[in-house]
């Protein structure tokens with residue numbers, strides 16, 4: 001649905017040139033919820049603004065639904081943008097207009113008839129659960145309700161793509177979850193492609209199907225969320241994952257464990273139904289090793305269970321090797337944290 005090809009964005013200022021995006025390429029498939037995560041200054045906002053050409057790329061191509069936006073004239077671009085809705089951290093609602101007038105705004109600009117606008121606004125109010133707020137002003141709404149209006153307004157022209165720039169960053173955790181659930185429902189109901197720009201891994205964990213990690217103007221890794229969580233390739237991805245699945249052992253415990261002989265500390269990760277398997281009992285029954293459980297957690301990655309278990313395997317090198325082979329035969333991801341053989 002969206003292809004980003006060799007995108008470069010350079011800003012020039014008195015202090016010199018800043019390369020905000022350096023040769024960024026990504027494919028975002030139709031119907032996905034694609035998270036783009038990075039620290040402050042990584043280039044996320046620049047990327048999302050380039051996606052609908054609010055920011056003109058220095059070079060590269062943005063292809064949305066087969067159309068290269070970088071090649072369009074002003075008029076063609078305005079038309080193409082109707083296919084790309086956008087919501088923002090600070091909502092940007094028109095304060096002098098009621099909820100229904102805010103939602104109607106893009107339809108008025110698109111020249112839709114009053115009768116059609118009225119029907120469409122009712123549908124949208126229903127979609128975001130704000131039927132009873134049609135005539136109130138933004139000042140009378142909570143943050144979550146304001147974002148619902150933002151979503152309804154963004155969907156007014158029936159876009160195929162919704163860009164979300166830190167859409168839940170101004171909301172409390174409970175409201176964040178309700179907005180994320182709404183976005184997931186809309187993605188499923190309408191087959192909408194959603195791009196979520198965020199600095200919070202919990203957003204990715206809750207609803208994204210795919211994720212790209214952006215760092216210092218580069219995409220450092222990307223792929224289906226499960227693959228990135230199970231086998232992160234970069235330190236920055238590992239750091240983000242540890243904010244939602246903490247798995248670090250206390251340093252003093254690690255130091256003490258490091259003095260053990262004939263021991264290996266491993267982290268085992270499992271997805272889906274494997275999370276409920278009695279792995280440790282099976283391991284101890286099948287292999288002649290002892291196991292010391294150090295840390296375990298289990299939570300959801302979207303709707304799939306994702307578990308982490310850190311254990312110390314105790315035995316001679318041959319016994320530990322056999323234990324590894326056994327865990328691998330169970331299709332578990334095993335990472336060695338320390339080897340004291």
Ligand SMILES: Nc1ncnc2c1ncn2[C@@H]1O[C@H](COP(=O)(O)OP(=O)(O)OP(=O)(O)O)[C@@H](O)[C@H]1O
Nearest residue numbers: 011013018020038039040041042043044045046047
């Ligand atoms: N208009 C501009 N002029 C000059 N430099 C800019 C401009 N906009 C962004 N930058 C620089 O480009 C880099 C990327 O900024 P960007 O706002 O895209 O990052 P971000 O990941 O969205 O960060 P944040 O989460 O803090 O908004 C930063 O070094 C920033 O200082």
